[in-house]
Amino acid sequence: MPRRPIDNRLDFLSPVSLVPGLGPKRIAALRQSGIETIRDLLYHFPRRYIDRSNVVPIGGIGSCLGATCCVIGTVTRTRVERGRTARFRAQITDDTGSFEALWFRGIPYFRKAIRTGQRVLLTGTVSRYGGYQMAHPLVESVGPNATGPAIAFLPRYPLTEAMREVNFQQRSLQKSIAWVVNNLKHYPEVLPKKIERKKGFPPLSECLRQIHMPDNPDGLDRYLSRLRYEELYQLALTLRWSRRKFALPGRVMRPGAMARTLESHLPFVLTGEQNKALRVLHRDAAAKTRMHRLLEGDVGSGKTVVAFFACLPALNEGMQVAWMAPTEVLAQQTYDRVCAWLKPFDVDAALLKGGISSADKGKILKGLSSGNLRFVVGTHALLQPSVRFYRLGMIVIDEQHRFGAGQRLQLAEKDPASDFLVMSATPIPQTLARTLYGDLEVIAIRSLPEGRQPVSTHIVPEHRRGDMETYLAREITGGGRQAFYLAPRIEGGDANDQVKDVHAVFDGLGQGPLAAIPRDLIHGRMAGEEKVNTMARFARGETRVLVATTLVEVGIDVPNATMMVIENAERFGLSQLHQLRGRVARGAKQGYCFLLTAETIDDLARERLEKLCATHDGFAIADLDLRLRGPGDVVGFRQSGRQDLKVADIVRDADLFREIQEELDRMLVR
Ligand code: ADP
Ligand code: MG
Numbered sequence: 001m002p003r004r005p006i007d008n009r010l011d012f013l014s015p016v017s018l019v020p021g022l023g024p025k026r027i028a029a030l031r032q033s034g035i036e037t038i039r040d041l042l043y044h045f046p047r048r049y050i051d052r053s054n055v056v057p058i059g060g061i062g063s064c065l066g067a068t069c070c071v072i073g074t075v076t077r078t079r080v081e082r083g084r085t086a087r088f089r090a091q092i093t094d095d096t097g098s099f100e101a102l103w104f105r106g107i108p109y110f111r112k113a114i115r116t117g118q119r120v121l122l123t124g125t126v127s128r129y130g131g132y133q134m135a136h137p138l139v140e141s142v143g144p145n146a147t148g149p150a151i152a153f154l155p156r157y158p159l160t161e162a163m164r165e166v167n168f169q170q171r172s173l174q175k176s177i178a179w180v181v182n183n184l185k186h187y188p189e190v191l192p193k194k195i196e197r198k199k200g201f202p203p204l205s206e207c208l209r210q211i212h213m214p215d216n217p218d219g220l221d222r223y224l225s226r227l228r229y230e231e232l233y234q235l236a237l238t239l240r241w242s243r244r245k246f247a248l249p250g251r252v253m254r255p256g257a258m259a260r261t262l263e264s265h266l267p268f269v270l271t272g273e274q275n276k277a278l279r280v281l282h283r284d285a286a287a288k289t290r291m292h293r294l295l296e297g298d299v300g301s302g303k304t305v306v307a308f309f310a311c312l313p314a315l316n317e318g319m320q321v322a323w324m325a326p327t328e329v330l331a332q333q334t335y336d337r338v339c340a341w342l343k344p345f346d347v348d349a350a351l352l353k354g355g356i357s358s359a360d361k362g363k364i365l366k367g368l369s370s371g372n373l374r375f376v377v378g379t380h381a382l383l384q385p386s387v388r389f390y391r392l393g394m395i396v397i398d399e400q401h402r403f404g405a406g407q408r409l410q411l412a413e414k415d416p417a418s419d420f421l422v423m424s425a426t427p428i429p430q431t432l433a434r435t436l437y438g439d440l441e442v443i444a445i446r447s448l449p450e451g452r453q454p455v456s457t458h459i460v461p462e463h464r465r466g467d468m469e470t471y472l473a474r475e476i477t478g479g480g481r482q483a484f485y486l487a488p489r490i491e492g493g494d495a496n497d498q499v500k501d502v503h504a505v506f507d508g509l510g511q512g513p514l515a516a517i518p519r520d521l522i523h524g525r526m527a528g529e530e531k532v533n534t535m536a537r538f539a540r541g542e543t544r545v546l547v548a549t550t551l552v553e554v555g556i557d558v559p560n561a562t563m564m565v566i567e568n569a570e571r572f573g574l575s576q577l578h579q580l581r582g583r584v585a586r587g588a589k590q591g592y593c594f595l596l597t598a599e600t601i602d603d604l605a606r607e608r609l610e611k612l613c614a615t616h617d618g619f620a621i622a623d624l625d626l627r628l629r630g631p632g633d634v635v636g637f638r639q640s641g642r643q644d645l646k647v648a649d650i651v652r653d654a655d656l657f658r659e660i661q662e663e664l665d666r667m668l669v670r
Contacts, residue, residue: 011186012039019176025166032162032525041180042208043646044173046155049217050138052123053152059096064126072146073098075118080111090114092122099132101139114139121149151178151213161501161549162525181209190230195663201226228648232657235645236664242409250290250417253313253393255282258345262309265344273445274302278309280443284419285313285394291419297445298618299425299582300452304334306445307396308341310421314393315347315374322389323377323396324411326403328353328528329535333557334398335377342375352378352387355528383410391415397422425579426622446619448585454616455581455591459569459609462599466512472563473513476544481589483563485509485547486580488571500567506547519545550580558583562591569595570605574612578621 010018015037017027035041055070056063073092081087088107091100101122103110114120124137140149157173187204201207207223214220259282263270270278277295284291295310297303311321323338325331335351342349350364350373367373371390376382380403392415397408412420422440460468475481487500506521520543522534538546539558546561564584569577577595584591595609608624615621648656 009186010038010184012037012042012188014038016041016176019179021172021179022176026163026168026172029160029162029166029168029525033160038180038184041177042184042212044157044177045211045646047158048156049153049214050123050156051152051217052121052149052154055148057096058092058094058099061097061099061126061132062128065128065132066126068123068125070121070123070149071099072119072121072142072148075114075116075120078111078114078116080107088114092120099134101134101137103136105136110139119144119146121146123149123154153214153217155212161523165525177212181212190234191226192667195229195233199226199229201229204230224647227646228653229656229660231645231648232653232660233664235648236657236660238406238409240664242412245409245412245416246290246292246420248290248416249288250419251317251319251393252288253285253317253319253419255285255309255312256316258312258316259309261344262312262341265341266305268449270305271302271445271447271449273297273447274306274449277306277443277445281306281310281421282313285310290417291394291421292440293421294440294442295421295423295445296442297423297425298448299579300585301445301448303423303425303445304337304398305341307398307421307423308338310419311375311394311396314419315345317393319391319393320368320371320373320389321375321394321396322382322392322411322414323375323398324382324403325377325379325398328379329522329531330398331377331379332532332535338375338377347374349375349377352376352381353528354379354381380407383407387414389414392418394419395421399424425582425618426575444619451588452585453588453590455564455585455593457581457593457595457613459606459613460594460596462596465596468565468594468596469509469513472545472565473517475563476514476517480560481544481563482538482541482558482561483545483565484561484583485545485565485567486550487547487567488550502547502549505567509545509547514545517545518543519547521547523549550576559589562589563594564592565594565596567596568598569609570597570601574608574621574624575618577609577612578618 015027016022016030016035018038019041022030030036030041035044051068052070054064054068055072058071058073061069061071071092071094073094075090076093076098077091079089081089085104086107088103088110089100090102090110091098101124119142121140121142122134122137123139124134127133127135138154142149155174155177156170157177159168159170159173163173184205190204191201195201196203202210202223204226207226210220210223211227259278277297281291281293281295284293295303295307297306307323311323314321323334325334331351331353335349338349350367352361352364364373364376365386365388368376369388369390381387395411395414395418397403397411397420408422412418472483476483485505487502487505502521502523506519509515509519520534520538522531522538526534534543534546537543538561541560562584564581566572566577566580572580577593581591581593584593595612597605597609601609611624612621615624
């Protein structure tokens with residue numbers, strides 16, 4: 001029973017808390033996974049389906065030996081077998097025969113869940129061991145008249161770390177999503193009826209139903225093509241909107257003496273490339289039009305300081321700066337740096353993030369709306385409507401691909417005349433940037449600061465892990481260095497997934513040559529404060545090894561951390577690996593990156609990793625990625641939780657996108 005009456009206004013924007021059976025913990029886990037609304041939930045697509053279309057009588061189960069099938073029967077006996085390998089056995093019987101299902105794991109659960117006399121539907125692989133068996137079948141109880149599963153193709157969803165943590169499993173996620181599919185009546189009309197008819201698209205509700213409960217997974221193209229079209233249509237509209245916004249007049253702002261003052265306080269000299277980018281940005285600021293720039297540059301190329309220089313014109317003219325970063329850790333680090341750079345000037349900065357006390361938050365909000373507070377660094381907390389500025393002169397968005405187009409514009413809207421600079425370490429060709437971000441102009445920093453050595457990168461097959469760790473231990477104790485260990489954050493959820501998770505890696509280190517070295521763990525589901533503290537301990541050198549999810553991909557700067565181990569390296573895109581290893585190329589010290597791989601990886605995967613070892617130019621690597629893996633990974637859409645495009649791919653679907661833009665032109669002209 002729903003806890004609240006189902007309002008007949010349940011729609012895309014309703015919160016997930018309206019779904020029956022979701023408690024606060026699960027809602028929080030969903031939120032952490034980027035799922036807040038009914039729409040988010042509906043667009044959490046299955047990654048595969050379990051085929052339950054083959055229902056056989058138990059007497060005929062032998063015909064499925066070695067294959068997957070379904071049976072329906074009554075539980076006629078259960079028993080728990082103790083001993084070295086404990087198992088739970090259940091005998092299942094129908095009119096045609098009986099066989100045995102058994103489970104090795106989760107015995108207490110199955111003991112409770114599977115009772116004699118119960119009618120069940122089992123899905124599993126048939127094996128023969130004396131009689132016929134199914135080991136670890138999926139089990140579901142069914143009514144007395146059921147002849148097959150309610151859904152023939154059972155969707156399997158990606159589970160995030162946050163979901164696992166609260167034991168939010170496939171079954172309940174599937175139930176929640178199915179509830180939405182069955183109860184949602186109001187779907188937004190994104191596409192004009194005319195286009196819908198012309199294209200012969202099925203209704204949106206039908207498309208989403210088919211994705212989650214397909215009649216046949218092989219026939220999904222027809223439904224996906226509508227979703228693809230819709231996404232691109234929406235993106236095209238957003239771009240038009242954004243173009244209008246940035247065609248507005250801006251302010252004429254100059255850095256005055258501040259630029260020279262800042263330069264004389266920096267511990268380094270700007271590179272030629274940094275200076276070039278800087279001149280362009282200062283020219284933008286002095287122009288009568290609004291600045292709308294993308295600053296690109298390899299990890300470690302020094303974008304942050306350039307972006308800070310770009311804030312000086314606004315500060316010099318007495319205006320405010322807002323700087324948005326995608327994670328709390330990065331926001332904190334940026335804030336620390338900004339505070340240091342602001343020292344020579346009479347300007348205060350504040351850090352706005354989730355979880356600060358309401359008194360502190362109130363103070364910041366008041367400072368911003370009165371204009372007394374001139375510089376604010378924050379996470380997407382900056383987007384809240386309560387954040388109002390007195391005179392916002394400059395907006396900086398770091399790691400822009402982590403935010404959706406809508407979010408970028410939301411910040412841009414805080415002041416219709418403010419300049420706007422976004423940064424990215426993932427190179428995007430100018431044409432693509434224009435397609436994606438409207439009239440955004442690109443400026444790139446194409447070289448690293450002097451004396452930066454390329455990260456020495458090595459492929460390490462699993463059997464050499466011990467050697468590698470002996471080397472790390474020596475560098476850490478003898479050389480005073482520090483190391484990152486990165487594991488892909490698990491999303492799979494299948495028992496046979498070979499992906500390492502941070503906890504396993506962390507525990508594993510307790511055995512090998514690194515056992516005695518102080519280590520720590522950081523990942524996305526930790527509280528913000530905890531993350532910041534963990535990071536700070538590592539930055540101070542109190543911990544020497546930091547096991548992390550790819551969270552650290554985003555802009556963390558610890559000069560003494562010169563070594564990085566990447567678990568399951570074959571699972572990452574080259575651009576992402578390149579960004580990750582950039583974390584250990586910060587100081588003048590030689591950085592090392594070890595790409596741990598499974599014992600056997602396929603040739604293409606090996607070739608990719610070998611290319612990465614040999615190449616150190618981020619632009620060349622992006623190009624390689626583009627050819628080897630496809631564009632989604634390059635532009636970064638697939639890497640981020642919040643994304644504009646889930647089904648469409650801006651490069652692969654470039655022709656369709658153009659068609660849609662032309663369609664819009666025609667409609668708007670008339
Ligand atoms: P990015 O954001 O492009 O990945 P950062 O701005 O974080 O790179 O810069 C990486 C590191 O290089 C920082 O520690 C920064 O202080 C330093 N740095 C930036 N510019 C220079 C320079 N011209 N010479 C030496 N070090 C620099
Ligand atoms: Mg950066």
